[in-house]
Amino acid sequence: MTERYQNPIIGNEINLRLFTYNSNSLRDVVSVEQVEIYFLDPYNITDDNIDGRRLVETISGSAVTVENTGTHLITITAETAKYTIGKYVDIWTINLEEDEPSQTIENSFEIYPDLWYTAPTPIVFDFDFHFQPNKLRKGSKQYLIIEIVPNVPRASDLERYYQNLAIVSDLKITIEQECGNCLPAERDLRIAVDEESVDYREKRYGYYQLDTEDLSCGMYMVTFKLLFGGNTYISDRMPFQIYD
Numbered sequence: 685m686t687e688r689y690q691n692p693i694i695g696n697e698i699n700l701r702l703f704t705y706n707s708n709s710l711r712d713v714v715s716v717e718q719v720e721i722y723f724l725d726p727y728n729i730t731d732d733n734i735d736g737r738r739l740v741e742t743i744s745g746s747a748v749t750v751e752n753t754g755t756h757l758i759t760i761t762a763e764t765a766k767y768t769i770g771k772y773v774d775i776w777t778i779n780l781e782e783d784e785p786s787q788t789i790e791n792s793f794e795i796y797p798d799l800w801y802t803a804p805t806p807i808v809f810d811f812d813f814h815f816q817p818n819k820l821r822k823g824s825k826q827y828l829i830i831e832i833v834p835n836v837p838r839a840s841d842l843e844r845y846y847q848n849l850a851i852v853s854d855l856k857i858t859i860e861q862e863c864g865n866c867l868p869a870e871r872d873l874r875i876a877v878d879e880e881s882v883d884y885r886e887k888r889y890g891y892y893q894l895d896t897e898d899l900s901c902g903m904y905m906v907t908f909k910l911l912f913g914g915n916t917y918i919s920d921r922m923p924f925q926i927y928d
């Protein structure tokens with residue numbers, strides 16, 4: 685599966701999500717009527733169609749999955765019979781409330797060419813990892829923002845290539861309690877998050893929602909693992925605090 689901002693290519697299954705909020709809280713809409721996928725065809729531009737929209741497919745609202753409260757998901761298959769390289773918009777027709785007119789919400793994504801790169805040496809450079817925030821008050825529930833930075837010569841084709849690797853690679857997170865009251869002696873019992881996938885991706889960034897409600901106060905160590913092309917990149921152990 686590839687996320688919409690993870691440089692999908694032809695043949696990928698692409699996750700398209702819509703998050704809906706009411707008064708700053710995630711909330712389900714009454715219904716999703718349909719999702720229309722349009723290709724922005726440069727050869728289809730007219731005075732009445734200034735961005736060249738051409739309908740690719742219409743997906744029934746019954747095919748939309750509610751992953752969690754306020755998180756709606758469809759998965760499309762970018763098969764060659766329908767899709768080509770280029771820019772797209774996905775238009776969601778939704779009903780926010782009973783007995784109110786439907787509304788349309790427009791999002792965008794792009795399908796890229798295959799990522800090819802040739803060099804006289806294998807993939808030998810590394811990645812740096814940064815995240816924020818590095819402390820949360822107990823009871824908080826929010827996203828950790830993870831940035832993947834290629835450690836390669838700047839302003840080069842190689843840097844751009846490694847940035848693309850960061851976008852398409854699988855990213856996992858592990859959180860282990862380091863110190864605190866009643867710290868378990870067994871490492872397995874100190875693991876709060878064990879190599880969970882970071883599914884929400886936007887270019888070089890990943891977003892992982894951490895709920896601290898059931899976690900003890902104390903210091904934790906966070907590590908990230910990036911998997912690509914037969915290589916495994918593991919970050920340093922970085923401190924993270926949950927406080928009362």
